[in-house]
Amino acid sequence: MSYAVDFTNVSTVGLESSPVAEALAGLRANEARYFKNKYNHVFTVEPAKEAPETVDWVTRILSEERNIVIASPPLEATAFEVEGIRMAYLFYESGLSINVMYTIEDGGKRAVGFKLSQGMEVPGELASSFKFARQKSKLAGEIRGSYFVIKGQY
Numbered sequence: 001m002s003y004a005v006d007f008t009n010v011s012t013v014g015l016e017s018s019p020v021a022e023a024l025a026g027l028r029a030n031e032a033r034y035f036k037n038k039y040n041h042v043f044t045v046e047p048a049k050e051a052p053e054t055v056d057w058v059t060r061i062l063s064e065e066r067n068i069v070i071a072s073p074p075l076e077a078t079a080f081e082v083e084g085i086r087m088a089y090l091f092y093e094s095g096l097s098i099n100v101m102y103t104i105e106d107g108g109k110r111a112v113g114f115k116l117s118q119g120m121e122v123p124g125e126l127a128s129s130f131k132f133a134r135q136k137s138k139l140a141g142e143i144r145g146s147y148f149v150i151k152g153q154y
Contacts, residue, residue, distance in 0.1 A: 001047070002046040003045055003076075005029055005043045005045060006029070007033040007036070010025050010026055010139060013025075014047065014075060014076050014091075015076065017075065018093050018094070018117075019093075019094075020094075020117045020118070023117035023140060023141060024117045026137065026139040026140035026141060027095075027115055027143060028091055028097070029139045029140070030137045030139045030143070031043060031097070031099075033139065039082040041080065043078065044078060044080075045076040045078045045089070045091070046077060046078065047076060047077075048073070048077045048090065050077075051078070054079040054090070055074055055077055057088060057100070057154065058077075058088050058090050058098060060154065061100055061154055062098070062112065065112070065148065065150055065151065066148060068125055068129075070092060070123065071123065071125060072092040072123065073093050074090040074093075075092060075093050077089065077090050077091075081104070084104050084105055084108070085101055085103050086101075086102040086103075087100070087101060087102075094123060095117030095119065096116060096120070096123060097114070097115040097116075097117070099115075100112050100150075102150065111147050111148065113147040114145060114146045114147065115144070116132060116143070116145070117140065118140065118141035122144075130148075131146060132144035132145060133145055133146065
């Protein structure tokens with residue numbers, strides 16, 4: 001069942017099993033607000049088990065680009081296209097959010113972004129390879145983020 005993320009009244013719907021559910025819900029709402037304001041896109045998520053293509057695409061990119069396997073199970077996923085950019089998001093039980101920004105046209109920007117919910121530790125599979133910058137969010141508190149540029153074709 002899909003869920004349109006409300007960034008006015010933040011809800012933990014779909015994220016209840018996360019030990020940092022409130023912070024992860026805030027991070028998800030922060031993304032929803034960004035896409036609504038920038039692209040007038042309604043950010044809609046669904047349970048990860050109902051979005052195997054999205055989970056597989058993100059998992060493949062992580063594995064092939066950087067040999068990364070995320071230990072935490074994904075709870076929710078979304079995939080959509082805005083202004084020629086294919087976007088995918090996975091929200092993990094640990095509080096991690098991973099997004100893939102993949103410009104469809106050759107030569108465009110392509111990257112994987114990691115965001116950590118407030119209160120979670122940096123996952124072991126990312127700790128040695130990435131430095132995380134901090135940013136403040138009214139919806140999510142403190143978000144720590146990092147990214148890498150995608151080199152392959154997906």
